[in-house]
Amino acid sequence: MLNVLKTLFLGASARAEEQLTDHFAIDLIEQKIRESENALSLAKTTLAALIIRQRNEQTTLTRLDTQVADLEDRARQALGAGREDLAADAASAIADLENERAVRRDTLAQLANRVARTQQAVEKAHRRIIDLRQGMISARAADAERKAQKSLNRSIGSNASIREAEELIGRVLNGPDPFVESEVLDEIDAGLSGTDIRDHLGQAGFGAKTKVDASDVLKRIKASSTTA
Template sequence: MFATIKTLILGIDARAEDRLTDTYAIELIDQKVRSSELDLTHAKQALAGLIQKSRMETRQLDTVTARIVDLVERARAALAEDRQDLAQTAATAIAELENEQAMRRRTVDMLEQRVLQLRQSVETRHRRLIDLKQGAIAAQATRKAQGAHTDIMRNGGAADTLGEAEALIRRVMSAEDPFEQSEILKDIETGLSHGAVADDLADAGFGAPTRSTAADVLARLATKD
């Protein structure tokens, strides 16, 4: 039973941690970006220091090599003049310098190998940091879009407003026109009373006029003058 309770508690804690991570995902991404930038800066500084040390060791190796070449020539010249004492001294110095040369060459090789490895690491970190920054921009844009969609869904928002406006337009456009309706009713009443028949006959000159016309009005005005 205790194992079951422990499992449930761990599950609850995991879900709570997931919710917390989702809530502050953008902030966490920004923090990771800053941390990665700082790590990359330190790696670049370490690479620069390693390259500088490698160059210094290379210069010292070149100096030792040049001294060996110089002493070898001098020792040969001493041997040619049968100066065994000077040739012996030169040979001792040459042997010591050759040992130093071998040691410095191993150091230079080791430093060059480390420079190569660290340079590759810096380049990889640099590419990953670029990808991380682009991902952060995409994540921020996605989060903003999600927030806008959530607000719309929570408040009804633009979707409900547009729907209400469309419903009002349909209601206005489908409403009956009272003027048109009155004209239709008038035509119906006229037809039922056969008043239109008398009007048609009067207009044709059969019987007294049933309604005033513009010609009647002009004739009446002329008579008054």
């Protein structure tokens, strides 16, 4: 029983976390981009420090090369002058400089390797952050579209409401014409009162016509024209 309740609780918590993540997705993306930019800034600072150290080591190594070359030249001059003691002192100093130079060369090689790896990491992170920013633009547009659709759904209601409104509009537009309906009602009333029968009999010559028609008007005009 406890295991079942624990599983249900974990499932509910996972769903709640997913819903919360979806709701604040844009804010979370922005925060992750800021964290990535901060990390990139620290990496750039580290790279700058390594490059400065690399340059200092190179400067020191160049100075050691110059010192060794100068002492070797002076030692040769001392030997040429018969001052082997001075040449020996120069040789001892040269040995120390060469040992230091070897260490400096190893350090410089290690620094060059670290600079290359750090620079590659910085460039990779920079490209990924650019991609994140582009993705952020797309995510914002998609989120705005989703929110607009939800707002639209809340404004116009469900699809059932839309269909009902469309059906009501159709009923109004396709309803009976009131003028035609009025004419039909007049015909019905005439039939009920017998007026239409009297009209038919009058038109057939049985009794006086109940209405003047075009033939009557034409006969009157012809008669007046003949008299004139």
